[in-house]
Amino acid sequence: MDKDSGKAFDLRLFRRLMAHTRPYRLTFYGVALAAILLSVFSVIIPYLVQKIIDNAIMVPNAEMLLNLSVIMLGVLLAQVISQLLFNYYANWLGEMVIKDVRIDLFKHMLGFRMKYFDSSSLGVLVTRAVQDMQRIGEIFSQGFFMIVADLLKMLAAAAMMLYLNWKLALIVFVIMPVILYATRLFQKAMKVAFIDVRAEVSNLNSFVQERITGMKIVQLFTRERIESENFRGINEKHQNAWLKTVWYNSIFFPIAEIVSSVAIGLVVWYGGLQNVANISVDIAGTLFAFILYIEILFRPLRQIADKFNTLQMGMVAANRVFKILDTQSNIQDVGTIEKGDVRGNLKFSDVRFGYVENEEVLHGVTFEVQAGETIAIVGATGAGKSTIINLLNRFYEINSGSILVDDIDIKDFKLSSLRAQIAVVLQDVFLFADTIENNISLKNSSITLDTIKAAADEIGVDEFISSLPGGYQYNVKERGTMLSSGQRQLIAFLRAYVSNPSILVLDEATSSVDTYSEQLIQRATERITEGRTSIIIAHRLATIKKADKIIVMDAGQIVETGTHKQLLKRKGYYSKLYEAQFMEEEVA
The missing domain is CATH 1.20.1560.10 (ABC transporter type 1, transmembrane domain)
Structure with missing residues (x-):
């Protein structure tokens, strides 16, 4: 041919x-x-x-x-x-x-x-x-x-x-x-x-x-x-x-x-x-x-x-x-395990990965997250923070090492079962040219409008949605252009919340929003992270300070681990990041 x-x-x-x-x-x-x-x-x-x-x-x-x-x-x-x-x-x-x-x-x-x-x-x-x-x-x-x-x-x-x-x-x-x-x-x-x-x-x-x-x-x-x-x-x-x-x-x-x-x-x-x-x-x-x-x-x-x-x-x-x-570019979905009751224990063991062959992005990353813990991952741009999230969802296959969920290798899960347990809120929220209801439920028949409204009320965004013309039937148009970045973030939070995940990932989800939206997002964050394993790619200081553990990355490696106070006392890499990126925000 x-x-x-x-x-x-x-x-x-x-x-x-x-x-x-x-x-x-x-x-x-x-x-x-x-x-x-x-x-x-x-x-x-x-x-x-x-x-x-x-x-x-x-x-x-x-x-x-x-x-x-x-x-x-x-x-x-x-x-x-x-x-x-x-x-x-x-x-x-x-x-x-x-x-x-x-x-x-x-x-x-x-x-x-x-x-x-x-x-x-x-x-x-x-x-x-x-x-x-x-x-x-x-x-x-x-x-x-x-x-x-x-x-x-x-x-x-x-x-x-x-x-x-x-x-x-x-x-x-x-x-x-x-x-x-x-x-x-x-x-x-x-x-x-x-x-x-x-x-x-x-x-x-x-x-x-x-x-x-x-x-x-x-x-x-x-x-x-x-x-x-x-x-x-x-x-x-x-x-x-x-x-x-x-x-x-x-x-x-x-x-x-x-x-x-x-x-x-x-x-x-x-x-x-x-x-x-x-x-x-x-x-x-x-x-x-x-x-x-x-x-x-x-x-x-x-x-x-x-x-x-x-x-x-x-x-x-x-x-x-x-x-x-004929292109064979699919993730190999050969796992057989289907679990609807994942506790949320995570373990990365000596994970190595590169988007391009012979160019590693992660160099032997190892850490553990206990079920229900909230950890924050911080580091400069290009440190490998978002890469960890991509690997957890199996968007890419690791070069070596292992990633375990509840002591089970993620490759042993059926791909749909694994991803059903993980909800991700990205910094750049994608919305379809559809109603707010459909963008939240993604047309999942098990997620009703009543369920969405109840969840919106719990995390404090029902008032914002109801104020829109048509409320939950408001069409956000292509890529959600009818909403501000902060409003799109709130929709993404609600979408993650109604899916009832065992593991929640917030990938710099509170960046580049106005003060009012930030307050709503902070409230939403506290509510949806409660009682579930949460990984936060950190941007806002308040979220980092409340994390059970902070992982500090630099050039694809973990250089420090600890709580906010512990890391400040060490006067190391995190302390420098804190002073450079977060001091002004804390004073304000």
């Missing part, structure tokens, strides 16, 4: 795609039958025309003219019905296949480890799941079945031409290699061109999505002109990729028209000579039928080239989608 090979058709990839039609095999066979009927009906009509001209017009016969006309009307009606069924169910089958493949793709991506998303473009992944899927659907609606139907029409037309007049048929067949060779060159050129098109579409989607997401940064740093120029360059590459396909079409289709016209001219010329020489006296109907058959024979070749373009674009898209489906 080398994307740069220029192969006109990848049979292995096509077989893999066809495997997704198995649940709809009856529809598949029905569409195939409709394609066969269309080919039969298409060649019967010129034959009936030939009979009408030779047997009912050249030799006047009103009764035969009526009978043949009625038969032709019946064939035309049958052709229309077959065409309708063919078009509808070919499209229906395509939609069913892309529905199934899209579900498989999204489900597969849901299981990817964070490392995959760290190195993948969001815009490219969206393109694969949306636009590329539509291209795959077109394989069935406008590609494969159309090509099969056209090929059957061509074979039937060739057979009828040989039957009616083999000499005229040979004239047409002599011309055929020219258009076949042109079609072959056209297909190979278009395969490469469409690979370029899909690549540029992905680049364009990725660029636009990133700039729209980061529009605030673009405007704050007055990069509008620069980004506009960058977009102009990417858009031009996208345009040029498409123009290449237009150029190939502009060359091929006039050639196909010329070859078809030459074939018709030669047939009329040769047939006319036979009539002039009295070699054939009933050539009129045959010539008329041949003109129709040439159209049936050559028009599909032009269409097949066009449909093959659609097929190739779909195959390129399928190749890209299947590459994601």
Whole structure:
């Protein structure tokens, strides 16, 4: 499946795609039958025309003219019905296949480890799941079945031409290699061109999505002109990729028209000579039928080239989608333990980890947390604080060492069971474009609105939510832009609280908020950490001072451990951090 090979058709990839039609095999066979009927009906009509001209017009016969006309009307009606069924169910089958493949793709991506998303473009992944899927659907609606139907029409037309007049048929067949060779060159050129098109579409989607997401940064740093120029360059590459396909079409289709016209001219010329020489006296109907058959024979070749373009674009898209489906970047969920009563004892033993190979971030981290304890982890940016949380949730796999929950290695838990016991409140809260209720429950049917309201009242955020238009039904829009950062934090606290976790993680969850929101968050923190194991990536002084234990990290190592008072007395690394970061806040 080398994307740069220029192969006109990848049979292995096509077989893999066809495997997704198995649940709809009856529809598949029905569409195939409709394609066969269309080919039969298409060649019967010129034959009936030939009979009408030779047997009912050249030799006047009103009764035969009526009978043949009625038969032709019946064939035309049958052709229309077959065409309708063919078009509808070919499209229906395509939609069913892309529905199934899209579900498989999204489900597969849901299981990817964070490392995959760290190195993948969001815009490219969206393109694969949306636009590329539509291209795959077109394989069935406008590609494969159309090509099969056209090929059957061509074979039937060739057979009828040989039957009616083999000499005229040979004239047409002599011309055929020219258009076949042109079609072959056209297909190979278009395969490469469409690979370029899909690549540029992905680049364009990725660029636009990133700039729209980061529009605030673009405007704050007055990069509008620069980004506009960058977009102009990417858009031009996208345009040029498409123009290449237009150029190939502009060359091929006039050639196909010329070859078809030459074939018709030669047939009329040769047939006319036979009539002039009295070699054939009933050539009129045959010539008329041949003109129709040439159209049936050559028009599909032009269409097949066009449909093959659609097929190739779909195959390129399928190749890209299947590459994601074949990507083995999932966390190995081979654990068998499911526990709903985790006490919350944690133990990190000589944990080593690096996001990039041979570049460790954590260097042998070891610590323990007893059930119900609240510990704070402090350190400078890049010390490895958030990495510990990522490893606890198994977003990444450790290089060596072990992480235990209730003396059980986290790898022995079923992944869903492990994460169900851990709730995380991040500094950068993500909210979906949905109601506050749905953002808190995440549409978990076991978490009712009454449960949410009761929990909100317990941690002191019910008044804030109720003051919003619509209350719990207030739509926060994409990424929660209708709320302040402090309000988003409060929603995240409530979301964590209603999930009733055994282990709670607050990753600098009280930073960058206003004074009022901070007071609410402090109250919420005290309530939701009560009686459960809590890990706080520290930012606010009040939270750190009340922790049962403080772990101080520097450059991926634990350098100090103790309570707030114990660490201040040591006059070590924590004391310096305290003086540099927290003294001003304490005085205030």
